[in-house]
Amino acid sequence: MTEMNKPIVMCFSGLDPSGGAGIQADIEAISSHGGQVAPIITAATVQDSQDVMSFSPMPADLIVEQARAVLEDMPVSIIKIGMVGSSEIAEAIHSILTDYPTIKVVYDPVFSTEKDGALSTPDLVDTVRTFLLPLTTILTPNIFEVHALAPGSDTPAAAAMGLLETECEYILLTGTHGKTPDVVHTLYSNHRELKQFHYERLPHKYHGSGCTLAASLAALLALGQEPVGASHQALDYTHKTLVNGSRIGMGQYHPDRFFWLHEKKKTEAS
Numbered sequence: 001m002t003e004m005n006k007p008i009v010m011c012f013s014g015l016d017p018s019g020g021a022g023i024q025a026d027i028e029a030i031s032s033h034g035g036q037v038a039p040i041i042t043a044a045t046v047q048d049s050q051d052v053m054s055f056s057p058m059p060a061d062l063i064v065e066q067a068r069a070v071l072e073d074m075p076v077s078i079i080k081i082g083m084v085g086s087s088e089i090a091e092a093i094h095s096i097l098t099d100y101p102t103i104k105v106v107y108d109p110v111f112s113t114e115k116d117g118a119l120s121t122p123d124l125v126d127t128v129r130t131f132l133l134p135l136t137t138i139l140t141p142n143i144f145e146v147h148a149l150a151p152g153s154d155t156p157a158a159a160a161m162g163l164l165e166t167e168c169e170y171i172l173l174t175g176t177h178g179k180t181p182d183v184v185h186t187l188y189s190n191h192r193e194l195k196q197f198h199y200e201r202l203p204h205k206y207h208g209s210g211c212t213l214a215a216s217l218a219a220l221l222a223l224g225q226e227p228v229g230a231s232h233q234a235l236d237y238t239h240k241t242l243v244n245g246s247r248i249g250m251g252q253y254h255p256d257r258f259f260w261l262h263e264k265k266k267t268e269a270s
Contacts, residue, residue, distance in 0.1 A: 006036040007077040007222035010070060011215065012063070012093055014043040014055065014083035014110070020207035020254045026080060026215040028257035032237075033219035038070045043085035049207050050251030057085035060092040067096045077222035079103050080215055081136075083110040087127035094131035104137040104221055108214035109145045125149060133166040138227060140214045143177045160188045170194075170227050172217070174210065187231050195228060199239050206242050207252035213238040 009030050016022035022045070027037045040063055045055040070076065079097065084090045097105060109128060125148055133139065133149070141149065146159040153159035156178075160171045175184040185197040216237045220230035241255035244262070248254050256262070 006034060007219070008036045008038055008074050009078045009080055009215070009218045009222050010038040010040065010067065010076045011080045011218075012040045012042050012067075012082065012084070012089075013080075013211070014045050014085065015041050016045055016047055016208070018047055018049050018207065018249065018254075020049060020248075020252070021211045022082060022208070025208040025211035025255070025257070026082065029212045029215035029237075029241075030080075030219040032257050032260070033216060033223065035219040035222055038074065038076060040066050040070075042083055042089050045083075048251060049247075049249030049254070055083075055085065057089055060086070060088040063089055064092045064095060067093075071096070071100060076100075076103060078218045079105045080218035081105065081107040081132065082211055082214065084124060084128065084132075087123050090124060090127040090131050094135065097132075097135040101135075105135055106138050106140065106214050106218040106221065107132060107136045108140045108210050109149060110210065111145055111148055129166065133163065133168045136168045137221075138170040138172055138217060138231070139163065139168050140172045140174065140210065140217065142174045142210060146171075146173055157186070157188075157193070160186070161191065164188060164191055170231075172213075172231050174213065176209065185231075185235055187228065189227070195231075197232060197235050199235065202242055204242075204245070204247070205252040206245055206255055208255055209238060209242060212241055212255050212257060 011026040013023040013026050023039050030037050043055045043057045046053040143156045146156050150159035150162040160173045171188045173186045183199045183201050187194045216234040220233055241257050244256040244259035245253040
C-alpha cells in the first residue's frame with residue numbers, strides 16, 4: 001500500500017492526555033491497519049490511566065468547519081465517531097453525515113468511563129439516539145452504553161434488538177462487562193443475532209479498548225471488508241492489543257496497538 005492510496009478515516013473523538021483512549025487510540029489503531037486518520041477533536045479531557053476528572057467540549061461550529069475542509073479536499077472512506085461531548089456537537093456531526101450519505105459510519109457511544117466518570121451531558125443520549133443512530137452503519141456499545149441508549153430493556157440483547165429499529169444497520173455489542181466466563185461479543189443486524197465471538201477473559205482492566213475496536217473496525221471497512229468479517233478481524237486485533245498491553249501509569253493497562261511490530265522485530269532478531 002502506498003501513501004497515495006491509503007484509505008482515509010475521519011475520526012470525531014476526544015483528546016486523552018494519557019494516550020490510552022480517544023483520538024490517540026484511533027490514530028494508532030487505524031495506522032496499524034495501514035489507514036490514514038483525519039482527526040477532529042470533539043473535546044479536551046483531563047484524565048489519567050485511572051479516570052476522567054473533567055472535560056470541555058469544542059465549539060460545534062469549529063468542528064463543522066474542520067470536517068468540511070477535509071471532506072472537500074480528501075476522499076474520506078469511513079467516518080468513526082467516539083466521544084461526542086455535547087448535544088450541540090451531536091447535531092453538528094449529524095449535519096456532516098447528512099451531507100455525505102454514502103460514507104459509512106462506525107460509532108462507539110462513549111458516555112462514561114470504567115469508573116463511571118461522565119463523558120456526556122444529560123441530554124446528549126437523547127440527541128444521539130435521534131440524530132446519530134439512524135445514520136450509523138455499525139454501532140459498538142458495551143453493555144452499559146446499550147442500556148443507556150435503550151432504557152427499559154430487560155437484557156443487553158433486547159436493548160440491541162430495539163436499537164436496530166433506529167435504522168442503525170449493525171450493532172456489535174461488546175461483552176467485556178458481562179458475567180460470562182469468557183468474553184462474548186455479539187453482532188446484530190436485520191432484526192436478528194448474526195454471530196457471536198468468544199475470547200478469553202483477561203485479568204486486567206484496559207484503557208481504550210473500545211476506541212481500539214471501533215477504530216480498527218473503521219479501518220477494515222475502509223479497506224473494503226464486509227461488516228461480519230471486519231468485526232471478527234477487529235475483535236481479533238483488539239484482543240491481541242490487550243494481551244500485549246502494559247500498565248504504564250497507576251491505573252488501567254494500555255493496549256499495545258503496534259504489538260505486531262514488536263513481534264516482527266523479535267522474529268528478525270532470532
